[in-house]
Amino acid sequence: MDTDPAIQCSDCQACCCQLPVRVLPGDAPPEHFLDEDEDGYLIMAKADDGWCVALDREQMCCGIYEQRPFVCREFAMGGGDCAEVRDDWRRIALSLR
Structure with missing residues (x-):
């Protein structure tokens, strides 16, 4: 997998942390971080x-x-998905100015 070493979590606004995350069999996040989506699947809960x-x-x-x-x-720092989400985040932020 190709990654961009210039992209680091330490200088990000954690935009990936607003994406929906389905919890799969074998995942073991603490139960108090879990929620259920409208289809009944376990997901990571979101704050208000x-x-x-x-x-x-x-x-x-x-x-x-x-x-x-x-x-x-699997959402690799600096990977393709990460770069795409960061670009979308910047585009949205610029459009709100």
């Missing part, structure tokens, strides 16, 4: 403002990193 409840807001990183779901583990 739309951010993942596992996001450590002070450090802008995952508060359950070692227990994060497969979807989050």
Whole structure:
């Protein structure tokens, strides 16, 4: 998988932490971080403002990193999905100015 080394989580606004995350069999995030979507699937819960409840807001990183779901583990820092979400995030932010 190609990644862009210039993209680092440490200088990101954690925009991936607003994406919906389905919890798959074998994932083991703490139960108090889970919710159910309209189809009955387990998902990572969101706070009232739309951010993942596992996001450590002070450090802008995952508060359950070692227990994060497969979807989050596969969302590689600097990978194609990451770059695309960051570009979309910037585009939306610029359009709101």
